[in-house]
Amino acid sequence: MPLPVHADQNCSRIVSNVERLACFDQSAGTPAHRVAAQWSAPEQDSPTVRRVLAYETGRNPDDLTFRLTREDEGLTISAPAIASAAPHPYLVISCLQNISRLQLIAAHPVDASRLKVRLQGERGATAATPWQVTENGQVLDAGRGLPGIEQIRQLIGARRIQVHSENPTVGGLVFDAQGLDPLIGEVRKACRW
Template identity: 30%
Template sequence: MSFLLLVSSLIASLTGAPADIRPAQETTTEPPLSALLQCRSEPSPLIRLDCYDRLLDKVDNIAVIPLEKTGPAWRQAMEQEMKRTDHSTGFITTQSEGIPTRVILTTPAIGVLPPRPVLMLSCIDNITRIQVALAKPQDSGTVMISTDITQFSADWFLRENGYLLESSRGLPGIEQLKRLMTGHTLTIKTGNGSQITFNISQLEQAVKPLRTACRW
């Protein structure tokens, strides 16, 4: 069972009444711990993702995120990730043809079971944004951001009922994004102690359309 298919059907259901949206459900059949640990020990992020996905094919019920509690930015990130047809972790980029140009980059978290958080970088209305669509709501926007090059703390905003982490927009967000551009992996440690890691090895090249659109 694919989490993206679940999200796709749920997003489609938003055109109907809120009652049509199923509440979150807990997994009733879980992969064995030994199998999860074996996946976790895989050194390659891509092999690790594939290992987790194969385990989930055997799971009967996967937790469903209640979409009535999420918002448009969260859905934008998840919808863009639905275009991914393999287990790659490079950035997917979409760019509008209108004025002002709208550029959106997304990449999924690595080394975790679905539903996976999604890192979304964007230039919308000439404003640079760094956002993370979360699988579970958070209650604190304080984050520790680290790459293999740099580390710093920041107070990000919690939006969309705690399902979206967002940096300060504009110049502060640009400065934070610049600090990430030479890294290979990005790890965000949230206020509750959980860690989310993303592959950003292609960021410096991938972010060029965004920089052009937002003129920095």
């Protein structure tokens, strides 16, 4: 059996939690590592991303405004972020199966289970709230039903929506919200709020 790296060091005397844990990890030969998120088969498939990308095919590259798509299970409003390169991130507002949803689709998977996100428009902003990272790590969900509705209401009257988050994948994204109000009205009618 090899001698522990810190055999001569008493790890329990180290004050810093992080350094103490690193000492014990090295002593035991178990270096710290992160376990990648394990997504279920349906989440790997990412139905939300597939659905939105299917709606977005045929969009003129110069058109960055929100557009509405109707389907059997409800309706979806989506727009790509301004000044984003493909694959684009999207802001999505929907009423699917009579449930309102507010989601961000990141261009690349986010390595977190939750992110604090705040949306800012000219008239106000949503509170910074934890959004759940779902599916393959690309879908950030503000909450379904009332939590989503409360945040969607804060976007009414905005001409631009900016995303604030410490995560660089989504923090700083900006969306063109001109013409969004009547589309939110359609979501309100469909989901009856």
